[in-house]
Each structure stands twice: as structure tokens, then as C-alpha cells.
Amino acid sequence: MSAISLRQIEGRSMGYYMLLAAFGLFVLFGLGSALYMEHNGHIVTGMNNQVVWGMPHVFAVFLIVAASGALNVASIGSVFGKSMYKPLAPLSGLLAIALLGGGLTVLMLDLGRPDRVIVAMTYYNFKSVFAWNVFLYTGFFTIVAAYIWTMMERRMNAFTKPLGVAAFIWRLLLTTGTGSIFGFLVARQAYDSALLAPMFIIMSFAYGLAIYLLVLMVAFNETGRPLGDKVLLRLKKLLAVFISASLYFVAVFHMTNLYFAKKHGIESFILMNGGIYTQLFWIGQILLGGIVPLAILFHPALGKSRTWIAVSSVLVILGGLAQMYVTIIGGQAFPLELFPGMHESSSFFDGVIHGYKPSLPEIMLGIGGIAIAGVITTFAIKILNFLPASLEDKVMDAHHGAKQ
Amino acid sequence: MSDVNQSRREFLGKTAAATAGLAIAPGVMLIDMAHGRAPEDAASSSVRWGMLVDSNQCKPGCNDCVTGCNKENGLSGGTSETDSQWIRKVELKDLRSGITASLPMMCQHCAEPPCVDVCPTGASFKRADGIVLVDKHICIGCRYCVMACPYKARSFVHEELTDQNPDVPRGKGVVESCTMCVHRIDKGQNTACADACSAAGHNAIIFGDLNDPNSEIAKRVATYATKQVRADLGLNPGVRYQGI
Amino acid sequence: MTNLAKLRSLLNWKWGALIAALLAISAVSVASSEPESSSGRTPKPTIEAGKGEKCVEDTDYMRRNHMKLLMHQRDDTMHKGIRTKKYSLQNCIECHASKKNNSVLGSNENFCQSCHSYAAVKIDCFECHATKPKATVNAAGFFHPIIPPSSEGDVKVNDSHGLSFSMRQQMRGSVVDKNIAGASK
Numbered sequence: 001m002s003a004i005s006l007r008q009i010e011g012r013s014m015g016y017y018m019l020l021a022a023f024g025l026f027v028l029f030g031l032g033s034a035l036y037m038e039h040n041g042h043i044v045t046g047m048n049n050q051v052v053w054g055m056p057h058v059f060a061v062f063l064i065v066a067a068s069g070a071l072n073v074a075s076i077g078s079v080f081g082k083s084m085y086k087p088l089a090p091l092s093g094l095l096a097i098a099l100l101g102g103g104l105t106v107l108m109l110d111l112g113r114p115d116r117v118i119v120a121m122t123y124y125n126f127k128s129v130f131a132w133n134v135f136l137y138t139g140f141f142t143i144v145a146a147y148i149w150t151m152m153e154r155r156m157n158a159f160t161k162p163l164g165v166a167a168f169i170w171r172l173l174l175t176t177g178t179g180s181i182f183g184f185l186v187a188r189q190a191y192d193s194a195l196l197a198p199m200f201i202i203m204s205f206a207y208g209l210a211i212y213l214l215v216l217m218v219a220f221n222e223t224g225r226p227l228g229d230k231v232l233l234r235l236k237k238l239l240a241v242f243i244s245a246s247l248y249f250v251a252v253f254h255m256t257n258l259y260f261a262k263k264h265g266i267e268s269f270i271l272m273n274g275g276i277y278t279q280l281f282w283i284g285q286i287l288l289g290g291i292v293p294l295a296i297l298f299h300p301a302l303g304k305s306r307t308w309i310a311v312s313s314v315l316v317i318l319g320g321l322a323q324m325y326v327t328i329i330g331g332q333a334f335p336l337e338l339f340p341g342m343h344e345s346s347s348f349f350d351g352v353i354h355g356y357k358p359s360l361p362e363i364m365l366g367i368g369g370i371a372i373a374g375v376i377t378t379f380a381i382k383i384l385n386f387l388p389a390s391l392e393d394k395v396m397d398a399h400h401g402a403k404q
Numbered sequence: 405m406s407d408v409n410q411s412r413r414e415f416l417g418k419t420a421a422a423t424a425g426l427a428i429a430p431g432v433m434l435i436d437m438a439h440g441r442a443p444e445d446a447a448s449s450s451v452r453w454g455m456l457v458d459s460n461q462c463k464p465g466c467n468d469c470v471t472g473c474n475k476e477n478g479l480s481g482g483t484s485e486t487d488s489q490w491i492r493k494v495e496l497k498d499l500r501s502g503i504t505a506s507l508p509m510m511c512q513h514c515a516e517p518p519c520v521d522v523c524p525t526g527a528s529f530k531r532a533d534g535i536v537l538v539d540k541h542i543c544i545g546c547r548y549c550v551m552a553c554p555y556k557a558r559s560f561v562h563e564e565l566t567d568q569n570p571d572v573p574r575g576k577g578v579v580e581s582c583t584m585c586v587h588r589i590d591k592g593q594n595t596a597c598a599d600a601c602s603a604a605g606h607n608a609i610i611f612g613d614l615n616d617p618n619s620e621i622a623k624r625v626a627t628y629a630t631k632q633v634r635a636d637l638g639l640n641p642g643v644r645y646q647g648i
Numbered sequence: 649m650t651n652l653a654k655l656r657s658l659l660n661w662k663w664g665a666l667i668a669a670l671l672a673i674s675a676v677s678v679a680s681s682e683p684e685s686s687s688g689r690t691p692k693p694t695i696e697a698g699k700g701e702k703c704v705e706d707t708d709y710m711r712r713n714h715m716k717l718l719m720h721q722r723d724d725t726m727h728k729g730i731r732t733k734k735y736s737l738q739n740c741i742e743c744h745a746s747k748k749n750n751s752v753l754g755s756n757e758n759f760c761q762s763c764h765s766y767a768a769v770k771i772d773c774f775e776c777h778a779t780k781p782k783a784t785v786n787a788a789g790f791f792h793p794i795i796p797p798s799s800e801g802d803v804k805v806n807d808s809h810g811l812s813f814s815m816r817q818q819m820r821g822s823v824v825d826k827n828i829a830g831a832s833k
Binding site for chain 2: 722723724726727728729730731738741776777778780781
């Protein structure tokens with residue numbers, strides 16, 4: 001049995017309380033924004049009848065996708081048997097729950113009628129991906145909580161593998177459901193593709209791991225716990241693999257679209273003349289979110305530096321937010337094609353690129369979601385044993401063998 | 405003497421004619437209203453309501469159908485980015501030939517509506533007689549149907565509303581779209597857009613039962629070439645267009 | 649410790665008797681208070697009687713079940729297109745709209761708001777539904793066969809049918825319209 005002990009953090013320093021307070025403050029701002037939006041209606045936001053899903057959805061979908069990816073580290077330990085990852089698993093489960101909680105809260109608070117969440121949980125149309133998602137998301141909380149329990153309760157350790165497999169399959173279903181929200185929409189030229197579901201899965205691997213790495217590094221740094229190179233370099237190599245795979249999916253998606261004459265409109269919009277969307281795609285998603293982190297992580301010197309690994313994780317996260325903006329908002333900005341081959345114009349903004357300007361309440365609500373995830377994580381690592389006491393190289397070697 | 409008799413006869417004759425007319429008139433009204441259902445009867449799938457738009461009669465700049473709809477349903481008529489528009493005039497221009505057309509676009513009341521498929525609570529639903537509606541009692545305002553509609557038919561209500569038409573409840577935070585004037589057609593009347601267009605003399609929109617071979621709309625659809633917008637999507641809309 | 653001993657010494661029979669007396673007094677006052685007593689802090693709702701002689705069901709039944717009736721009716725009307733009048737919300741408003749502001753909301757004297765504000769139960773209906781009755785031609789039960797039931801949507805149609813403005817106002821029977829028309833009754 002592993003003798004790497006998991007230990008609560010002391011959590012009594014000024015820094016800890018300041019962090020918790022800062023997250024708490026942004027949670028309050030987020031809740032305040034939600035109240036403001038609900039009371040006055042969405043007229044106070046930048047969303048309109050052309051772009052109905054705005055910044056809250058960018059943040060929410062990012063958090064939800066990252067949540068399922070954050071569980072990856074635990075899955076590699078439990079499902080694929082790589083024992084080096086096993087002490088990393090509880091934090092992975094915690095982050096998955098925290099990020100999903102943050103994302104879902106934002107999603108539910110952005111509803112036109114958030115007071116009707118009970119209706120969403122009692123009336124179901126099972127043809128809708130959203131309806132499946134209600135079960136997939138709540139089931140995810142339950143399964144991951146049970147999974148964490150089997151890891152922390154010594155007597156339940158024997159069940160870690162089956163529950164780990166269940167959690168792994170469940171999160172693949174969950175992320176497929178999230179990608180299919182867009183993939184099932186035949187109406188919009190930016191969506192309407194089976195590739196969106198697996199693309200979201202592979203992106204979840206990258207975003208989740210980037211967040212995991214950052215949290216791990218910050219938590220160990222601030223609590224003075226040793227984090228050995230073995231663990232860190234293994235995780236960073238994994239991140240590089242996931243980023244490469246994401247870039248591959250994006251490339252295939254766009255190249256296939258470019259092959260269809262009917263998709264030339266949307267492709268030139270995203271890739272060439274979409275203004276902010278084109279900038280966010282190339283500079284945000286591809287360059288900062290993909291190529292630069294890869295260059296850093298594969299660099300012989302930079303790839304071993306902790307600062308630079310943290311920088312590339314941050315860049316991956318920013319690239320992920322940019323990707324969500326391009327997908328969700330860019331996809332809505334491009335007008336619907338009611339009459340192919342015809343130029344359309346109307347009082348309802350047919351035939352023109354739809355305008356959207358993010359507003360402060362939306363952005364605060366989105367950040368509030370991140371803050372909720374932060375509060376949950378920060379609080380949990382204090383009250384329960386999520387963090388390993390030490391991830392030093394010699395500790396890792398002694399208990400997992402040099403070959404791992 | 406004969407003058408008095410003559411005028412008496414005329415008087416009796418005219419009275420008889422008037423009485424007969426008054427007796428028949430309600431019958432005529434009733435026949436005309438016969439296609440309205442009794443209040444206690446549920447909508448039936450033997451009927452499929454639809455509309456036929458003859459876009460040849462539509463002129464750019466004519467907004468009679470839009471005005472009629474707005475008035476009937478209590479819409480503001482505003483065209484800012486957040487205003488609800490249940491029907492709009494679309495001006496078309498063929499990119500290659502330059503030929504123009506004009507037509508009204510509203511909810512197409514598809515037989516296979518994507519908006520119904522994606523609604524998580526089932527608020528977006530298709531009634532038995534083919535009308536696609538939003539049950540605003542259970543709509544949570546997620547706007548997924550707005551994303552899913554290929555015709556951009558749905559609008560989200562962005563602010564509080566007051567002084568609604570009692571027949572057309574509308575409120576903040578839920579999604580809405582053309583109801584094919586369900587409150588009127590259940591009483592046997594026409595849709596407001598069709599009425600407004602006819603009243604103005606254009607006669608571009610007719611409403612009726614596509615399943616009834618004797619209805620005006622079914623006869624026209626069987627005689628003239630009509631098209632469904634984005635027929636390639638296979639949604640089988642209940643609104644058809646001539647002249648595109 | 650000394651604190652505990654002091655506390656124990658306080659718990660003698662005098663305190664027990666005082667507590668028992670207080671409990672008895674409050675029990676008696678609760679039991680004897682009448683539901684309609686006007687000495688409570690919250691003013692009871694003043695329910696303005698609706699038009700007509702009685703409601704579609706009796707008062708006690710309505711008090712307990714009007715929400716169930718409305719919920720069932722809404723599903724029937726919405727999903728099946730059944731528009732029977734008895735339990736329809738519009739029909740409720742026709743009778744229960746206040747004579748003062750022609751609405752069921754607006755002040756604690758209006759029909760729906762009075763009880764709901766007293767019971768602190770939020771009404772969701774009027775986010776979407778109109779609070780005022782519809783002004784119809786056949787409000788007084790008068791149906792002229794030559795004039796079809798008109799709706800707000802008739803554009804550019806002269807439906808005066810040869811009747812003067814004041815005559816049509818009287819037929820509509822709407823208080824507000826009468827005031828505007830200046831027609832005397």
C-alpha cells in the first residue's frame with residue numbers, strides 16, 4: 001500500500017484567509033449580477049435575440065468541460081493502473097466536482113427563469129441533450145463523490161478501481177453530451193457536426209489538466225510541500241500530448257469544412273474576416289492556447305522550469321476561454337442561411353453578422369463561477385485530506401518504482 | 405284600393421324577404437364559423453393547420469402582415485436587437501441573377517421541429533393539429549430552442565411586459581414565437597397576418613387545413629408549385645411559399 | 649466546577665413554576681384566539697366581491713383548490729386546445745377584476761393580491777397573463793348575429809356597422825371605455 005500520506009493543509013495563514021475571502025468576494029459579485037439580471041431581465045446584458053448565449057455560457061461551458069478533464073489524472077491512476085498517479089487522484093476528483101459546481105451554477109443563474117430550476121428537474125423531454133445533461137451532471141457529482149470516498153476510506157479502497165472505471169465512462173458521456181449541445185444543432189453552420197463531441201472531450205483533457213497542474217503547483221508552493229520533478233514532468237508531458245491532440249481535432253474540423261463549398265461562408269468568417277472572432281481563433285485559441293504552450297513544454301530548458309510550466313498552463317486556460325468564445329458566440333454571430341444562394345435582409349438581422357458586446361453583469365457572473373470552484377477547492381483541502389503530504393522524487397521512487 | 409293592396413303586398417314581400425334573410429344569416433355565419441372547434445374539444449391530428457404565402461404579391465416595404473401580427477399579439481413593433489419579432493419581411497436578392505423577392509418569415513410550424521427536440525422541459529411542443537407552441541408555464545428560458553431554430557423564428561423576452569392581450573400571455577424570461585394565432589383559429593377565425601394582408605387587398609397569405617382536400621389552401625398547394633424554406637433539412641414545415 | 653453548582657442552585661421550583669405558568673398562558677391564548685380576530689398584527693385581506701352572484705365553485709373549495717384547477721386547466725388549454733370557460737383564468741378575471749382599477753392586482757384590495765399578499769405566496773401567473781379582463785362586444789351577453797365577434801387584430805376594417813361610437817361603447821359594457829366615451833348611462 002502506498003505510504004504517501006494525504007494530509008489536510010493547515011489553512012490558518014493570512015494568505016489562506018485572504019484567498020478564501022477574495023474568492024468569496026467574487027462569488028458575491030457573481031450572485032449580485034445574477035440577481036440584477038433576473039430582476040431586470042436580460043435587457044441589462046449584452047445578449048440579444050441574435051446572440052442568446054453570451055459570456056456566462058462561455059465561462060460555464062469552459063468550467064464544465066474542464067471539470068470532466070480534471071478527473072483525468074485520477075482516471076489514469078485508477079483505470080489505467082499507473083500507480084504514480086494514485087496519490088494525485090483525490091485532488092483530481094475534488095477539482096472535478098468544484099469546477100462542475102461552478103459551471104452549473106453560472107448556467108442555472110443565467111436562465112431566463114432561474115426560479116424554475118425545479119421545473120427543469122421535474123419535467124423532461126428525453127430527446128433533448130439538456131435533459132440528459134441534468135442526469136449526467138448530477139450523476140457525475142454522485143459518482144465522483146463516491147469515488148473520492150473509496151480512495152479516502154481505507155476499507156473501501158478495493159472499490160476504487162470499479163468506481164474509477166464508472167467515473168471515467170460517465171465523464172466521457174458527460175463531455176459527449178456537452179459537445180453534442182452544439183453538434184446536434186442543424187440550424188447553425190458553425191455547429192452541425194459529429195466531430196464536436198470528441199473535440200470537446202480532447203479539449204477537456206487539456207483544459208482540465210492545465211487547471212490541475214496550476215492548482216497543484218500553487219497549493220504545494222504555498223503550503224511548503226515538496227513537489228518533485230518526476231510528477232511534474234510527467235504531467236507536463238501529458239499536457240503537451242493533449243494540446244497536440246486538440247490542435248489536431250481543430251485542424252481536421254476546419255479542413256473538412258473548407259472542403260464543402262457550402263461552408264466557405266462560415267469558414268472565411270472564423271478564419272479570415274470575422275474581426276474579433278478571427279483574432280481570438282488564431283491568436284487566442286491556436287497561438288496562445290496551442291502553439292506557444294507546446295513550444296514551451298517541448299523546449300529542453302523552458303520545459304523543465306516550473307514558472308514556464310505554470311505559464312503554459314495559464315495560456316492553455318486562456319486559449320480555452322478564447323475557443324469557447326469563438327465556438328459559442330462566433331457560431332451565433334454568423335447569420336442563418338434561410339435561402340442559400342440569396343442575399344437576405346430584414347428587420348430581424350437576417351443576412352448580417354450579429355453584434356454582441358459582453359456586459360459587466362455577464363462577465364461578473366462568469367467569474368463568479370470560477371470563484372465558486374475556488375471556494376470549494378480552497379475550503380475542501382483544509383477540511384479533508386485531498387493533498388498528498390509530499391510528492392518528492394525519492395518518495396515517489398520508493399513507493400512506485402523507478403520505471404513509473 | 406289596388407294601390408293600397410299593391411303597397412301592402414310590397415310591404416309583405418319585403419318583410420318576408422328580410423325575415424328570411426335574417427333567418428338564414430345566422431346559418432351563413434355559423435357555416436363560416438363551423439371550422440372553429442367547440443371549446444371542450446381537444447385539437448385533433450386529423451387537422452394540419454398551415455399557411456400559404458404567395459410571395460409574388462409581396463412588395464418590398466409592405467409590412468401589413470407584420471403590423472397586423474404586432475397589433476393582435478401585443479408586440480411592441482420595435483426592431484432593436486432585443487425586441488421580439490414574431491414575423492418579419494425578408495427581402496431577397498439572388499446573388500447571381502440579381503432577381504429580387506420579398507416575403508414574410510415567421511415560425512414555420514414544422515412537422516419535425518428542431519426546437520421541440522432540444523427543449524429540456526418539453527415547453528416547446530407541437531400540438532396535435534400541427535401548431536408549434538411554447539408552453540410558457542414550463543419554459544425555463546434556457547434559449548436552446550432559439551439556437552436550434554433554422555428560421556430564426558424564436559424570440560426571447562428581455563424585459564418585463566405589461567398590458568398583455570389577455571388572449572396572448574407574454575412575459576419576461578421566456579421564449580416566444582408565432583403561435584399561428586392559436587387563440588383565433590381555435591375560435592374559427594383566420595390568422596392575424598392573413599386577415600391584415602387580405603384587408604389591405606394583397607391576398608398574399610392564406611391560412612387553412614392542409615389535410616382537408618376541400619380547403620382553399622390544400623387546393624392551391626395541389627395545383628401550383630409551392631416550396632418549403634430549407635426543405636433540404638427535412639423538417640416538413642406547415643408554411644409554404646409560392647414564387648420563390 | 650463552581651459555575652455549574654451556581655446554575656443548579658438556580659433551577660429550583662420557583663423558576664419551574666414561572667416557566668410552567670408562562671407556557672400555560674400562551675397555550676390558552678393561542679387556543680382561544682379566533683381566526684377572525686382583528687387584534688392580530690397582519691391585517692386580514694379585504695376581499696372585494698366579484699361580479700355576478702357566485703363563483704364557479706363554492707368559496708371553501710376555491711380557497712383550497714383554485715391553484716389545482718388553474719394548473720389542470722392550463723395544461724388542457726395549452727397542450728390540447730381545450731378552452732372551456734369554467735376554470736379558465738380569463739374567466740376568473742372577468743368577474744374578479746376590481747371595479748376600481750379593472751385589475752386583479754395593483755393594491756392589497758384587489759382580489760388575487762389581497763389573499764396572496766396576506767399568505768405571502770408569490771403569484772407567477774401575471775408575469776405573462778393580463779391582469780385585466782378583455783373588453784368584448786358580447787360582454788352583456790348580447791350577441792348580434794350580423795356583427796361577428798371582433799378581435800383587436802382587425803386592421804383597417806370599419807366595424808361600426810352603422811352604430812354610433814357611444815352606442816358601441818354601451819354595448820361593450822366596459823367601465824373604462826364608458827368613462828372615455830363620456831356616454832351617460
